[in-house]
Amino acid sequence: MATKHAALHALIEPVVAAMGFELWGIDHVSQGKHSRLVIYIERESGVSVEDCADISRQVSAVMDVEDPIPGEYRLEVSSPGMARPLYTLDHFIRYQGHQVALKLRVAFDGRRKYQGLLAGVEGDEVLLQLDGEEYCFPIESIDSAQIVPQFDN
Numbered sequence: 837m838a839t840k841h842a843a844l845h846a847l848i849e850p851v852v853a854a855m856g857f858e859l860w861g862i863d864h865v866s867q868g869k870h871s872r873l874v875i876y877i878e879r880e881s882g883v884s885v886e887d888c889a890d891i892s893r894q895v896s897a898v899m900d901v902e903d904p905i906p907g908e909y910r911l912e913v914s915s916p917g918m919a920r921p922l923y924t925l926d927h928f929i930r931y932q933g934h935q936v937a938l939k940l941r942v943a944f945d946g947r948r949k950y951q952g953l954l955a956g957v958e959g960d961e962v963l964l965q966l967d968g969e970e971y972c973f974p975i976e977s978i979d980s981a982q983i984v985p986q987f988d989n
Contacts, residue, residue, distance in 0.1 A: 844873070848862065851891070859876075862874070871908070871910075872912065878916060892912075895911065918983065921982045923981075924975075929956070933954065934953075934983050934984075935951065935953060935954070935983070935986055936951070936954045937949070937984050938962070938973065941977055951966070958972065961974050962978065
């Protein structure tokens with residue numbers, strides 16, 4: 837599965853970069869005969885609906901030629917938003933000090949879901965502070981992670 841993800845990233849990233857955006861991440865979710873490919877794009881000045889439509893057209897053309905996903909799929913292009921998913925160590929470094937929700941691939945201490953303060957990164961481990969304790973999770977053990985938006989009253 838990681839190889840498939842790497843192949844999709846290698847195919848899509850140059851298209852997104854050529855259009856002046858950062859490829860934040862890719863989610864490919866198989867749903868029986870159908871699947872969904874979500875591409876998250878980022879740019880310092882922001883992402884508009886028109887930007888998403890432009891990138892969708894360009895990526896769609898490349899995907900039609902290369903045909904990396906068998907069967908039917910739905911292509912979605914989006915900004916990562918406030919509850920942005922975190923994929924790489926660089927993402928975890930950028931969002932140090934924010935609240936995050938993690939879901940682990942395998943349970944640790946009897947649970948797979950954790951939410952706490954992102955304390956940073958050490959080597960290839962993500963540091964999470966929760967209930968006065970610090971947890972270290974190797975990035976390979978994290979199935980999904982996202983920022984938990986905080987709103988001031």
